[in-house]
Structure formats: C-alpha cells, structure tokens
Amino acid sequence: MLATQLTQLDDDAPAGLAEALAVVDGVDDSLTRGLARPGEPDAAAWAALAAAVDGTPLAERTAEAVRAATTGALTEDHLAVLAGARAALLGAVHDALLDRLDTALHRSRAPWPAAPSAAPGATPALAGARAWLHELTLAGWRGADHELLSGAAGPVEATLAEPAQRRLAVLLDGLAAELRAGLPVTAATPVPTRRWADLWTRAVLLAAGAATEAAPAETVSGRLLPLGVDVHEHDTAFQAQLHALLEPAAGGPGRLVRVTVVAAKVATIVGPAGWRLLEAYPILLKALAERRAVTVTDLPAHGGDLHWVEERAVLGDPADPFATARVLLADATAPATPPLQRHPAALAEPVLVEGRVVRGDDGDPVVALDGRTIPLAVDRLPAAGPLTPALVNAATACLGLLRWDDDRWLLQPLAVRATVKRQTVEAHNGDWACGVTDPKVAKAEARAGDAVAVLRERAGRLLRR
Amino acid sequence: MTEPTDAARRRRSVLRVAPPARARKLAKVPFVELADGRLQGVVSSGSDVERVYVSSVAAGSHAVNCSTNNNRPCGGLRGSLLCKHLHALADEAVLQYGVEQVARYLRIDAGDGVDSGVALLARTDARHEPGPAAVVFSRFLRHLAYLEVAPSTAPVPELHWFPATAAVR
Numbered sequence: 001m002l003a004t005q006l007t008q009l010d011d012d013a014p015a016g017l018a019e020a021l022a023v024v025d026g027v028d029d030s031l032t033r034g035l036a037r038p039g040e041p042d043a044a045a046w047a048a049l050a051a052a053v054d055g056t057p058l059a060e061r062t063a064e065a066v067r068a069a070t071t072g073a074l075t076e077d078h079l080a081v082l083a084g085a086r087a088a089l090l091g092a093v094h095d096a097l098l099d100r101l102d103t104a105l106h107r108s109r110a111p112w113p114a115a116p117s118a119a120p121g122a123t124p125a126l127a128g129a130r131a132w133l134h135e136l137t138l139a140g141w142r143g144a145d146h147e148l149l150s151g152a153a154g155p156v157e158a159t160l161a162e163p164a165q166r167r168l169a170v171l172l173d174g175l176a177a178e179l180r181a182g183l184p185v186t187a188a189t190p191v192p193t194r195r196w197a198d199l200w201t202r203a204v205l206l207a208a209g210a211a212t213e214a215a216p217a218e219t220v221s222g223r224l225l226p227l228g229v230d231v232h233e234h235d236t237a238f239q240a241q242l243h244a245l246l247e248p249a250a251g252g253p254g255r256l257v258r259v260t261v262v263a264a265k266v267a268t269i270v271g272p273a274g275w276r277l278l279e280a281y282p283i284l285l286k287a288l289a290e291r292r293a294v295t296v297t298d299l300p301a302h303g304g305d306l307h308w309v310e311e312r313a314v315l316g317d318p319a320d321p322f323a324t325a326r327v328l329l330a331d332a333t334a335p336a337t338p339p340l341q342r343h344p345a346a347l348a349e350p351v352l353v354e355g356r357v358v359r360g361d362d363g364d365p366v367v368a369l370d371g372r373t374i375p376l377a378v379d380r381l382p383a384a385g386p387l388t389p390a391l392v393n394a395a396t397a398c399l400g401l402l403r404w405d406d407d408r409w410l411l412q413p414l415a416v417r418a419t420v421k422r423q424t425v426e427a428h429n430g431d432w433a434c435g436v437t438d439p440k441v442a443k444a445e446a447r448a449g450d451a452v453a454v455l456r457e458r459a460g461r462l463l464r465r
Numbered sequence: 466m467t468e469p470t471d472a473a474r475r476r477r478s479v480l481r482v483a484p485p486a487r488a489r490k491l492a493k494v495p496f497v498e499l500a501d502g503r504l505q506g507v508v509s510s511g512s513d514v515e516r517v518y519v520s521s522v523a524a525g526s527h528a529v530n531c532s533t534n535n536n537r538p539c540g541g542l543r544g545s546l547l548c549k550h551l552h553a554l555a556d557e558a559v560l561q562y563g564v565e566q567v568a569r570y571l572r573i574d575a576g577d578g579v580d581s582g583v584a585l586l587a588r589t590d591a592r593h594e595p596g597p598a599a600v601v602f603s604r605f606l607r608h609l610a611y612l613e614v615a616p617s618t619a620p621v622p623e624l625h626w627f628p629a630t631a632a633v634r
Contacts, residue, residue, distance in 0.1 A: 025475075146502040157607065160614060171623040180500060181483035183570070190471040195626065198478050202623055232624035235486070236611055239624045260620035264611045267486040268497075268561065274629075280616055308618040341622045345478040348625065379481065382629030406477045412628075452612075454491040459609040461515065 001105065001351045003370035008104040009409055010372070014096035020089050021407075023048045027086055028197035034140020035069055043070040046082070053085045076130045079137060083204035086197070091342035097404050101349055102334070108253075110303070112336035115216045119209075125158035125165055129172060129207040133200070141196055142185050149183070152176035160264070168206040170262075174234040175199040198345065210340045215303030221249040223316065224257070224294040224306075225324045226287060227350045228399050228414025229430035231274075231382035235267035238274035238384075240430070242288060243350045243401070243414070245328050246306075249297075254332040256350065259284065259306050269451050271383035272432045272441070276452045283313045288430030293319040304335025321415055321428065325352035325399050348401040353411060357395045365393055367411060377403055377412040385429040386438055387413060394418040481630050486561045494557040496605045499570045504558050505601045507534075508550040518550040519598040519605075524571045527589035530596030542593055547586060555582025 026045030033042065046066040053062050062085045065078035102109055132155050139148055152172055159169035175196070182189065202210075225245045232239040239262040246255045261284065263277035278285060287294045293316035300307040329352060337346055353367050357376065360366035366373040376398075381387045392398075395416040403410045415428040436442040469480055497506035505521035510533075518539055520531040531539035531550050541548030558567050559582040568575035573588055 146500075150501050153604075153607070163617065163619075166617055166619065167621050167623055170621045174623075174627055178482040181566070190474045192477065192480060192482055193475045195478050195480060195482070199623075199626060206623075231629040232621075232627050233485075233629040234624075234627040237621065237624060237627070238629075239621055241620065258620065259618075261616060261618055262621050262624070263616040264614035266608055266611050268489065268491055268495075270485055270488050271631075278616055281618075305620050343478070345625055346622060377628075379630050380479075380628040381631050383485070383631040384629060388631070403479075405479050406473055448488040449490045449492065451488070451491050454495060455609060455612055458495050458509075459612050462517070463606060463609055463613070 001353045001369070003372045005104045006369055006372045006374055009100060012100055012104075014093070014100060017093060017096065020052065020093050023052045024086065024089060024194070024197075027082075028193040031137065031197045031200060032141045032191050032193055034138055034143045035074055036072075036138040036140070036143065038070045038072065046070055049082070049085050049089070052089055056088065058085050058088055074134070074137070076134050079130075079134055079204050080208040083201045083208075086201050087205060087340065087343070090198075090201075090344065091339060094337070094342040094344050094346060097344060097347060098337075098349075101347070101402060105349075105351070106330070107332075107334050107349070109334045110336050112303075112339065113216055115214075119212070121209075123162065123165070125155065125162055126168070126207050126209070128158050129155040129168060129203070131155075132172075133204050133207055137200070141179065141182075141191050141193075142187075144179050144183075144185070146180075146183065149176050149180045164211060165206075166262075167211050168203065170234075170237045171199060171203050171206065173236045175203060177235050198343065202343075205340060213338050213340050215305075215336070215338060218301050219298040220246060220255075220257075220301045220306065221297045221299070222295070223247045223249075224259070224287075224296055224313075225319045225321075225328070226291055226293070226430070227321050227325055227329070228401075228428065229288055229385070229433075230348065230401060230412070230414060231384050231429055233265075233274060233382070233384075236264055238263050238265050238269075238277055240275075240278065240288070240433070242284070242430070243348075245324055245332055246296075247328075254328050255304070256329075256332045256334045257301070257304050257306050259308050261308060266455065269455070272385075272436050272445060273451055274384045275433050275435075278433075281308060281310055283310050283315055284308055285433040286315060287313075288433040289435075291318055291321055291428060291430070293317055303338070321399055322352065322397065322417060322426075325350065344404045347404050348412075350399070350414075351402050351411070352397070352399050354397045357393050357398070365389070367395075367398055374409060374411050377405075377410040380412045382429060384432060386427040386431050386441075387416060387429060391418050391420070391425075391427055392416055394420055396424075479626055479628060484563070484566075485630065487563070489557055489560040494553050496608055497554060497558045497561050498604070498608075499558070499562065499567070500604070501600070503596070503601075504554065504567065504571055505596075505604075506554045506558070507602065507605045508553050517602075517605075519601045520548075520550045520554045521596045521598075521601060522551070522555070522571060522586070522589075522591070523594075523596070526594075527571065527573070527591050528594035528596070529586075529591045530594060530598065532596075532598045534598065534602045536598055545590075545592060547591060551586065551591075552583045555586050558582055559585065 065081035159165035510516035
C-alpha cells in the first residue's frame with residue numbers, strides 16, 4: 001500500500017456518510033432507552049430511519065414498523081423490519097467505503113451473484129431467540145436486568161444444538177455476556193451504543209432466518225498461499241480465520257479467500273490454549289504455524305469462504321506471506337460480501353504496508369508512509385499469538401487488514417517484520433497454532449496449568465452420569 | 466494504549482467491553498461466574514473426586530450458601546463463619562475477573578488495599594441463606610457442555626465484532 005493510496009482513502013470520504021451515521025446514532029440511542037414506553041426522541045429517531053430508506057423496497061414495511069414501534073404495538077415481525085432497515089443503511093455505508101478502498105488500491109472484486117437464498121425453516125430455537133430479543137428491545141440496554149439476561153440461556157442452548165444456527169448462538173452468547181458484565185447499568189455508565197445496536201441488529205436478522213444467505217456453492221482446487229491469520233474470540237468461542245491467496249489449478253487470476261475454523265470454549269480457556277480446541281484440523285494448524293502453502297482439491301467454497309476439509313488438503317513448501325503479498329496481492333480478485341453481512345465492521349481487506357511505526361498525534365502507534373499515517377489497531381493483538389505492542393512499535397513492515405471503525409481507517413496487524421536489537425525478526429498471528437514457540441510465554445502457560453485438560457476431565461466425570 | 470473516550474465508546478462498533486478472563490488454575494475451582502445476580506461457582510472436594518461443592522454469594526444482600534451438588538449443606542459453613550469453599554470461590558473470582566469487577570457486581574465497598582476474595586468477603590455481613598445450588602450446578606454442566614460442541618469450518622462473521630485481544634502481559 002502506498003502513500004498516495006492512503007491519501008485517496010482518507011481524503012475522499014463518501015458523500016452522505018455523516019448523515020447516515022447520524023440516523024444510526026439516533027436509532028441506537030432509542031435502543032439504549034428501550035421501546036417499552038417510546039417518547040418524542042424515539043419517534044423522531046425511528047422516523048428518520050424510515051425516511052432514510054424511503055424510495056427503497058423497504059420503505060413501506062419500515063414506515064409501518066416504525067408506526068408500531070412508536071405506538072407500543074411492536075411485534076417480532078416489526079422488529080425484523082426495523083433491524084433490516086438499520087442494516088441496510090450501514091450496508092450502504094459499507095458499500096461506499098469498500099468502493100473507495102477498491103478504487104484506491106485498484107482492487108478488482110467479484111460481483112455478488114444474485115442467488116436466491118433458501119427459505120429459512122421455522123424452528124423452535126429461532127422462535128425462542130426472537131421472543132428474547134423482543135423482550136430485550138422493550139427493556140433497552142438501560143432496562144435490562146439479571147432476570148432478563150439470564151433468559152438468554154435457553155435460546156443460546158437451543159441454537160447451539162443446531163449447527164445451522166451456530167452464528168446466532170455465538171452472537172447471542174457474546175451479547176448477553178457483555179450486557180451482564182455491564183450490570184448494573186446506571187445513568188452514568190457509558191454504554192457502547194453503536195456496538196450493542198450492531199449486535200442486536202444482526203441477532204434479530206439471524207433469528208429471522210438470515211443465516212441461510214450464502215453465495216452459491218462451488219468447489220475449488222489449487223495452491224493456497226497464506227497471508228495472515230485473524231483471531232476472534234469471546235468467552236465461549238475461538239475463531240481463526242486465515243486470509244490466503246488461491247492460485248486456481250485451472251489457471252487465471254489469483255483469488256483472495258478465507259479459511260475459517262471455529263471452536264466452542266469457556267471463559268477460563270484463554271490465550272494460546274484456544275488453538276488446542278482446533279486439534280481436529282492438524283494440516284491447517286501446521287500450515288498456519290509453519291507458513292506453508294497448501295494444495296487443495298475440490299474444496300467446497302461459498303464466494304470467498306472456503307470450507308476446510310482436512311482430507312482434501314496436502315501440505316506444501318514454506319511460502320513467505322510477505323512475499324505473497326508483495327508479488328501477488330495487487331492482481332488478486334477479492335470476493336463480494338453477502339448483502340446481509342455488509343457492515344463497516346465486516347471490512348477486513350488484506351494489505352501490505354511497508355513503513356515505520358511512529359507515535360501519532362494522540363500518542364497511539366501509526367504507520368508512517370511518506371508523510372501520511374494510518375493508525376494501528378493495537379487492541380486487536382491476540383494473546384494466542386506472538387504479536388505484542390512492543391514488537392509492533394518496532395515494525396518496519398506490516399501485513400494486515402484494513403478496517404474501518406470510529407469514523408476512520410485502521411490497520412490491524414496480522415504479521416510484522418521488525419528490527420529488534422539490530423536483527424530483523426518476523427512474527428505472525430498463527431505462529432503458535434501448534435504450540436507456543438516463545439520460551440517465556442510457554443513457561444507461563446505451563447505454570448497456569450492445562451485448563452482444557454482439567455475441564456475435559458470434569459466433563460467426563462460429571463456430564464455423563 | 467489509551468482508553469477509549471466516552472464518545473469513542475459510543476461510536477465504535479468494535480471494542481472490548483468486558484476484559485477477557487485472566488488465566489488461573491482450574492483444578493480446585495473449575496467454575497466461577499458472575500451471573501443471575503450472584504457470584505457463584507463450583508469447588509472440587511479435597512477428599513472425594515466425585516464430589517463437588519456449589520457455593521454462592523448474592524449481590525447486594527451478600528447472602529452466602531454452600532452445599533454439595535446433591536444439596537447436602539456444607540459442614541464448614543456455620544452462622545457467620547464461612548467455609549473454605551466460599552473463600553476459594555471468592556479468591557478465584559478475583560483472579561478471573563479482577564477485584565474491581567467482583568466488588569462492583571456484588572456491591573461491596575472494597576476500599577483500598579483489598580486484593581483478595583477472602584478480604585472482600587470480610588467486608589460484608591455475610592450470612593447463610595439457602596441458595597439455588599441445583600441451578601448453579603446445572604449451569605456448570607452447561608458450561609462443561611461447551612467443550613462437547615464440535616468445532617466447525619463454517620465461518621461466524623459476527624465474530625468480527627469480537628477480536629481476540631491480549632490481556633496485559
């Protein structure tokens with residue numbers, strides 16, 4: 001990534017961005033208060049949302065749902081429409097930002113195939129989730145209490161039992177845990193308004209059946225060259241997402257793809273122990289830890305998401321992710337994001353930034369590129385990997401994901417090349433996928449004991465009685 | 466790293482609201498949680514590997530309870546004298562969540578210099594009140610059941626809101 005590209009990205013904010021976000025802010029404040037007794041500000045906020053989607057296919061249903069919401073007649077169906085309208089607005093923000101990014105980076109992107117998604121089946125698990133979300137919407141974040149939040153346990157358990165509803169289960173569990181940790185919410189408590197409204201929106205859509213949306217299934221074959229690993233986690237989930245470049249066996253331009261594996265966990269399994277939960281995928285973990293290419297044959301894929309199958313993967317030679325990024329990233333084709341997943345927080349575009357890390361105006365680290373700077377998302381360095389703030393501060397090159405949050409572009413490092421004691425060192429998020437390689441951290445791990453083993457023993461003894 | 470301002474907290478989609486649990490040894494107290502308006506958890510028996518104790522402290526009232534998972538009262542809990550299970554529970558909760566969060570949740574005025582769960586409990590007028598041991602125990606079983614959920618290769622895009630972050634190290 002070059003300074004001129006950064007300039008273009010920063011200086012060319014999409015038209016209407018501030019206005020769209022102002023509408024979202026109004027809605028989010030209303031969700032914070034709850035819709036049990038809607039007042040004047042709530043009516044104004046939701047009316048603004050209806051106005052924002054006026055002229056779209058959502059217009060009529062949104063207007064009706066807003067009327068219901070502000071007169072105390074809100075049903076679960078109305079809720080889905082309101083969440084849909086908010087998602088559409090932020091989806092438009094996503095599209096505008098991604099368009100700027102693609103223009104600045106000259107990145108070509110596959111169009112979204114307008115495939116009809118399967119009709120969602122009505123399951124009791126989804127019905128339970130809808131009922132809970134309805135109750136939560138009426139209470140608002142400020143009105144949620146222990147009893148209401150404990151009520152999430154039923155829908156979480158029911159959705160977790162259905163593989164097709166895993167996304168909703170993981171999301172509800174994460175949202176409920178945050179709301180619980182925030183209790184008691186007083187008037188003085190600063191509430192993460194946008195965040196909780198985002199999570200609410202997605203949960204309502206998934207409970208309405210949004211999980212069936214997918215790009216058409218295909219199979220892909222070719223050589224997979226790793227770029228970097230993005231690690232996600234909350235109390236009960238650990239997800240590793242490999243961003244990679246696929247060289248199709250049939251020839252043609254390289255494709256930017258992702259391979260994702262996710263495990264269920266509990267809060268006391270932290271840091272590198274997360275990798276232990278993914279032991280079912282030894283070839284993938286080895287490829288991550290050793291930065292090896294992988295040859296895949298007939299791997300199922302939906303758009304940019306490859307669905308990993310161990311038996312269809314063969315480990316290849318080491319492949320330097322920095323070299324892959326430098327040589328192949330510019331000409332690769334990026335995938336389209338499924339429409340219901342479009343949100344600024346979903347933007348995660350692999351880039352290579354070769355510049356020194358310095359202190360920005362606010363004291364936080366930024367990468368300097370010919371007088372331009374881009375802030376680093378240093379709160380996204382996983383404990384499951386070797387990247388530390390100190391190492392990032394010494395970086396001379398950074399392979400990462402372009403993100404957008406808090407009204408600005410950010411670079412999330414997935415790997416850095418740094419100069420430490422006049423030696424060039426490299427660290428990648430996936431380095432510890434097969435075990436911690438840093439002796440100091442490994443020792444601390446050993447001292448803390450094996451959480452996974454202890455809990456599995458307890459489960460073996462107590463669960464099947 | 467600077468803490469997000471209140472304005473940034475409102476605007477940001479991605480931020481860590483609750484700090485990740487800190488690593489602790491699980492052998493003695495495999496389960497601790499702040500939920501249902503209580504600090505509650507499960508303490509392994511020192512003598513019998515099949516037996517566990519269910520202990521809890523209620524937020525606000527600070528009513529305590531300790532019994533086996535079969536609802537037999539714990540012999541160590543007498544009047545205002547707390548048993549070792551409650552002490553272990555409170556200490557491990559402080560390790561996992563930090564003293565501030567535990568004190569805030571239980572509504573205990575911790576004051577300066579309080580850095581252990583035992584010290585925190587000493588600042589309450591804890592009294593025994595039968596508690597819902599069966600509920601807590603079934604929450605523990607549900608907790609363990611997470612380890613039985615098979616991993617999946619289908620992405621959970623919602624987890625982009627939950628980036629892995631390092632605790633202070």
